[in-house]
Amino acid sequence: MTNKYKDDFEIIFKKVIGVNTVTDDMEMNNIAEWDSLKQVQLIAELEEKLGLEFDFEDIITMTSVKKIDSVLKKF
Amino acid sequence: MREYQKIDRGLDFKYSSVYSLLYDKYLNNPEKEFVFSLQKSDHEVYTYRQFISKVIKVRLFLEKTGLKKGDSINLILPNSADFLVLYFAALSSGIIVCPINYSLVPREISYIVNDSKSKILFTDEEYIRKVEDILPEIPGIRKIIIFSRNQADVKYFNLYEAIDDSPCEIIGHDNINLDDKSVVIYTSGTSGNPKGVTLTHANLLADAQAIAEWFSFDEETRTLCILPLFHNNGQVVTFLAPLWAGGSTIMIKGNVSLIAFWDLVEKYKATWTSVIPTILSVLLSFKRKRKDNQMKGIICGGALLPRSVQLQFEEIYNVPVFEGYGLTETTSFSCFNPLKVNDRKIGSIGKELPVNEMSIMDDEGNILPDNSVGEICIRGYNVFLEYCNLPERDKIAFRGGWFHSGDFGFKDSDGFYYISGRKDDLIIKGGENLYPREIENVVYMHPAVKDCAAIGIDHPIWGQDVAIFIEGKENMVMTSEEIRKFCEDKIAVFKIPSKVYFINELSGLNEIPKGPTKKILRKELEKFYKENLADKS
Numbered sequence: 233m234t235n236k237y238k239d240d241f242e243i244i245f246k247k248v249i250g251v252n253t254v255t256d257d258m259e260m261n262n263i264a265e266w267d268s269l270k271q272v273q274l275i276a277e278l279e280e281k282l283g284l285e286f287d288f289e290d291i292i293t294m295t296s297v298k299k300i301d302s303v304l305k306k307f
Numbered sequence: 308m309r310e311y312q313k314i315d316r317g318l319d320f321k322y323s324s325v326y327s328l329l330y331d332k333y334l335n336n337p338e339k340e341f342v343f344s345l346q347k348s349d350h351e352v353y354t355y356r357q358f359i360s361k362v363i364k365v366r367l368f369l370e371k372t373g374l375k376k377g378d379s380i381n382l383i384l385p386n387s388a389d390f391l392v393l394y395f396a397a398l399s400s401g402i403i404v405c406p407i408n409y410s411l412v413p414r415e416i417s418y419i420v421n422d423s424k425s426k427i428l429f430t431d432e433e434y435i436r437k438v439e440d441i442l443p444e445i446p447g448i449r450k451i452i453i454f455s456r457n458q459a460d461v462k463y464f465n466l467y468e469a470i471d472d473s474p475c476e477i478i479g480h481d482n483i484n485l486d487d488k489s490v491v492i493y494t495s496g497t498s499g500n501p502k503g504v505t506l507t508h509a510n511l512l513a514d515a516q517a518i519a520e521w522f523s524f525d526e527e528t529r530t531l532c533i534l535p536l537f538h539n540n541g542q543v544v545t546f547l548a549p550l551w552a553g554g555s556t557i558m559i560k561g562n563v564s565l566i567a568f569w570d571l572v573e574k575y576k577a578t579w580t581s582v583i584p585t586i587l588s589v590l591l592s593f594k595r596k597r598k599d600n601q602m603k604g605i606i607c608g609g610a611l612l613p614r615s616v617q618l619q620f621e622e623i624y625n626v627p628v629f630e631g632y633g634l635t636e637t638t639s640f641s642c643f644n645p646l647k648v649n650d651r652k653i654g655s656i657g658k659e660l661p662v663n664e665m666s667i668m669d670d671e672g673n674i675l676p677d678n679s680v681g682e683i684c685i686r687g688y689n690v691f692l693e694y695c696n697l698p699e700r701d702k703i704a705f706r707g708g709w710f711h712s713g714d715f716g717f718k719d720s721d722g723f724y725y726i727s728g729r730k731d732d733l734i735i736k737g738g739e740n741l742y743p744r745e746i747e748n749v750v751y752m753h754p755a756v757k758d759c760a761a762i763g764i765d766h767p768i769w770g771q772d773v774a775i776f777i778e779g780k781e782n783m784v785m786t787s788e789e790i791r792k793f794c795e796d797k798i799a800v801f802k803i804p805s806k807v808y809f810i811n812e813l814s815g816l817n818e819i820p821k822g823p824t825k826k827i828l829r830k831e832l833e834k835f836y837k838e839n840l841a842d843k844s
Contacts, residue, residue, distance in 0.1 A: 261433060264800045268565070269589065269737075269768060275566045276593045288570030292345070 233297060235304035237282055244281055245297070248274045259296035271295070282307075308486060308509065310708045311686045314664045318688050321516075324483035324508045325547070326362075326399035328515075332553050333359045333477065336526070341550075343557040343575055344388035350575075353388055360475050361388075365396035368469040372427060372450065376401030376482065379423050379491065381448075383407050383416070383430040383438065385560045386536050389454045391546065393429055393466075394536075398489055398508070399481045405491040405503070406537035409434050411799045415501070417441040419493050420448060422695060423503055427452060429466070485509035491695055492539055494635045497731055499744040503695030504635045506539075513688035514638035515547035517660040521643055522579065522604065522629070528554035531577035533568070533586070534738070543639040544581040544606055565589050573598040583609035583738030587620045587628065588768045597624045604629055608640060609738035610770045611726055614654050632656035632726065636710055638689040641665060642724055655723040656716075663687025667718055672707040680717045680727050684709035732829055734763035736771050741802050743773075743829065749797045750775055750790060750804075755783035760819045760827045761804060764836055774806035774840075776819055776832060785809075808840065815839060 233241065233256060242254045250265045251258075260266045275294060279285055282304075286294070290303045322328045332341075337356040344351045353361070374380070380397055382404060384390045390406075397404045405423040407416055416437060420428065424447055430438050431454045438451060453463045489508045496502040518524075532545035536558075549556050557575045568590055571577070578601055587607065607617075608631045617628050627648045633640035642665060644650075644657035651657075659665040666674045667681040675681045686709045694700045704711055715727040734741045743761035750759045758778040766772040779785060787807035794803045810816055816835055820828040 264795050264803075267800060269585075272565050272589055272593070275564050286566075288567035288574070291564050291567045291570075294564065 233301045235301055235307075237304050237307070240282060241278070241300070241304065244277050245274065248277055254297060256297050256301070261295075308688075309692070309705075311705050311710055312509070312688060312690050312692075314662075314687045316661065318513060318516075318662055320485055320509065320512060322512055323485055324398070324481055324487070325489060325511050326395060326481050326483065327479075328512060328547075328550060329355075329359060329362070329395055330477075330479045332550060334479075335553055339526070339553070339555070341555050342388050342391060343555070345557065345559050345571075346387075351388055356477075358388070358392065359395075359477055361392045361470050362395040362399065363475050363477055364470045365392055365466065366399050368466070369396055369400055369402060374400065374402050374426060377403070377488070379403040379405050379425040381405050381407055381420055381423060381425040381428040382537070383409050383428065383434045384454065384536075385409065385431070385433070386532060386541065386558045387454075387560070388558060389431070389466075390536050391558070392470075394542075399483070401481070401483050401487055403488045403491055403505075405493075407493070408535070408537045408799070409437070410801060412796055413437050413440040414797060415799060417444040418500060419503070420445045422500075423491055423493075426450070429454070431455065432457065435463070483508055485512070486692075488692065490539075490542070492537070492635050495733070495740040495742050495745065497742050497744060499742065499748045502697055502700065505692045505695055506638055507692050510638040510689050510691060511543065511547055512551075513662045514543050514640065514660075515551045517662040517689065518544055518548040518606075518640060518643075519551040521660060522548075522606070522646055524549055524552035524554055524579070526553040527578065528552050529576055529578050530554070530556045531559065531572060531575065531580040532556050533559045533565075534581060534583070538738075539635050539639045540581055540583075540609060540738075545579075549579075566593060566595060569595050569597050569599070572602055576601055578603045579606065581606040581608075583607065583770075584612045584616060585610070585737040585769055587612070587616050591616065591620055591623065592768065597626070602626050604646075606631060606640075606643075608632055608656075610735040617653060627651075630656055632683075632714075632724065634712060636691045636704070636712070637663065637685055637687075638691065641685050641687070641689065644723075652719075652721075652723045655719075655725050657724065658722050659724070660687075660689070662689050665718075665724060666709065667716065668707075668709070668711070672709075675717075677718055677720045680715055682730060683712045683714045683716045683724065683726075685712060686710060732763075734761075734771050734773060736763075736766070736773065736801060737769040739801055741773065743827075746773060746775065746794075746798065746802055746804060749794055750777065752797070753785065753790060753793050755779050755785040756790075758819050760829065760832055762829050762832050762836065764806065764833075764841065766805075772806070773802065773804040774808065774836060775804040776808045776810060776813075776816075778810045778819055806840075813839070 333355040342353040491503040493501040530545040534541040631640040631643035746761040763771040820831040
C-alpha cells in the first residue's frame, strides 16, 4: 500500500476488521473476519476519520486492500 | 399437486412453466430492458430479447452435455446475469437447479452437492478454489464448468465459449409441467445437516404472481436484487415477481457495500427492493441520504422486524416498509402487510396471500380461534413439494394436510398474523437460519471440549448472534480464540460463535443445564446469559 493515508488506513482496518496485520493480499473473500457488516463499518470509518467521501462506483470495488489502496490514491 | 398444495379458492395458472413466463414477456416487449447486472464499477444490460437468446444458447449447451429432464445441477455463483441465464436454461430443459451459498466452507458444500445428487457444478473464478478443495469428496459430479472472462483459463470448460452474441432461433416450447421439480434450496436443519427444500414450477409461478399482484407490480417496476440468489427471497421477490409483471431487475453482488444502497437506487431507478431487517439497521447506522424520488416501497422479511427499526427507517427515509413472513418451504412469502400504507399494522407480519391459506394450530392439529397462540401452518400453491431424501421429515412437516412451520404466532380478528417465537431452537442471524446442533457438532470435535451448548443472543444489527457455552475436559485448557479458529474451516464464518464462555470461568453455572433425557435446556442458558452476561458483552 502506497497511498498517503497508509498509516491511518492500517489503524482503522485493524480496529474494524479485528486483525493484527495488514497485507496487500487481503480480500473479503480470504479473510474470515471481513464480512459484509464490517465492510460497511470500514467504509464509514474511512470516510469519517479521513474526511473523505467516496463515489459509489469506487465503494463497490473496495473489497480488497489493493483495491482500497487504488481508491485512496485518488485523493 | 399434493393435498397440502391445494386450497379451495383455485388458481388459474396462466403458464405451465417458469420458462413459458419468460417467453411470454419476451413476446410482449422484446426490446425492453430486463436485467441490469452490476459488474464491479460497470454494468451489463440485457433486453428481454438478448436475455432469452442467451438462455436458448445455454439450454442447447446443457442438452449437449447429456443432462436430461430431472437431473440436477449446482450453482456456486454470485448474483449476476450469468446466474439467471443458467437458471432459465436449466429450468427450460427440466433440469433442477440447486444453488449453493458461496459463504459455506468446502465441507458444507460437499454435503449439499452429494445430497442433491447433482451431475454438473457451475461456478466462477472467484469460487473455483473452494470446489477444487472437495473434488475427491463429490464423485457424483462429472463435470465442472466455470464462467470466466479470462480466456487463458483452460483448466475447466468456460461457459462463455458456448455463448456468443449471434442471433438464434428463440424457441417457445418446453416439455415442462407445473408439478415438475424446479429448484432445490438448502436451509438449515435441526439435526445439524442442511435439508433440501424441493420446489416445483407451480410453486415459483404461484408465489411470483401473488407478490406481483399484492404490490401492484407493472412494466415500470424495477427491483433492486441485493439478497443472494441462492436463497428464495432473491429469486422470487426481486426477480420472478417483477418478471411476472413484465418489469426489470438490477442484480447486485452480495459483498457490494450497503453504503452504496441509495446511490444504486438512484442510479438505476429502482422502484422496489426486498431486504432482511439487518439491512434496514445497517442503512440506519450511517448517515447517507436518500437521493431518489421513485422508490415505492421496501419488502422486508426473513426475521422479525423490530418496530423501532421500521418506524425510524420510514421517518428518516420516507419510504414505506412492508413486513411479511414466509419460509423457503413456502417458496418465499406467504403473508404481507397490505399495500395501502394506512392499512398496515406495524408489528404484524400481515395477511395471508391469495395463493395460500394460513392457520394457527395446537399440537393435536386443531385450528385455534383468533388471538390464541399456536403453530403457524400453511397450505397452498406455494407450499413446497418435499424435503430432499427425507421422507420421514416430510411426514412430520405435512401432518394433517398442512405444512407446520415451527413458528408460533396468532391471528387477530382482522386476519393479521403475528409471530410469538419459535417452536424449536432456530437462530436467525442476519436472515440466515442456523440450528445450534450444527455449531455444537463442530465444537465437540475440539479435543479439549467435553460438552457444549449454543444459543442465540440478541444483536443490534444481525438480529441474533451465536454464543456457545463450553465445558472443558479435565486438565485441558483452551481459549475462545482457539475455539473460533478451530471452527473456521468447518463451518461458514457467519455460524462461528461470536461469544465463547467456559463454564469453569462462570459463577452461577456449574454445568450445561440438561433435562432428564439429557436434552440441553437452552431456555435456561438464555436466561442465564440475559441475567449475567448480556450487559457485560
